[in-house]
Amino acid sequence: MKSFRSLCFGLLAVFFASAANAQTAPAKTKLKPGTEQVQIKTSAVCDMCKARLEKSLAYEKGVQSATLDVPTQVMTVVFRADKTTPDALRAAVSATGYDADQQMANAKAYDRLPDCCKKTNGIHAN
Known part of the structure; x- marks a missing residue:
């Protein structure tokens, strides 16, 4: 009975340790060939800017995804x-009304x- 209890405890410890590691491991993004x-x-500065920029870049040729981290x-x-090129993407951000790196x-x-x-x-919630 003691060995069964020890086995169950050991399995639970391994399960929880692996689950905790899965949550803290950084997400790895693999790009498809030909993408950058x-x-x-x-x-x-706000979520409205985020929606405006992401929508604007969605219409740019060659863009597969665009995500803005507001903070x-x-x-x-x-x-x-x-x-497309990074410079063309910066120009698209600029044409939307926002600074893009040094542009x-x-x-x-x-x-x-x-x-x-x-x-x-300044940066705000809405």
């Missing part, structure tokens, strides 16, 4: 290298942004 990933520092203001874009936002597009999305407001 670029991270672009933007001037986005860090970093947009991660996965794209087909034979269809300043298009002035007319910036003026069309809602007041909550202006750079002077």
Whole structure:
């Protein structure tokens, strides 16, 4: 009976240890052949900016996914290298009204942004 109890305890310990490790292991993103990933520092400040930028880049040729992390203001874009370039993606972000790395936002597009999305407001929830 003691050995059965020890065996069950040992199995449970192994199970919980592996489950805890699975949750803390960093997610690994494997890119498909022919795709690249670029991270672009933007001037986005809210979830409305996030929706606007992700929608805008979804229509760019060659873009497979675009995700903005609002707290860090970093947009991660996965794209087909034979269809577009990182500079073209930065230009698309700029044309939407946001800074993209060292490239300043298009002035007319910036003026069309809602007041909550202006750079002077700082990062906020909505």
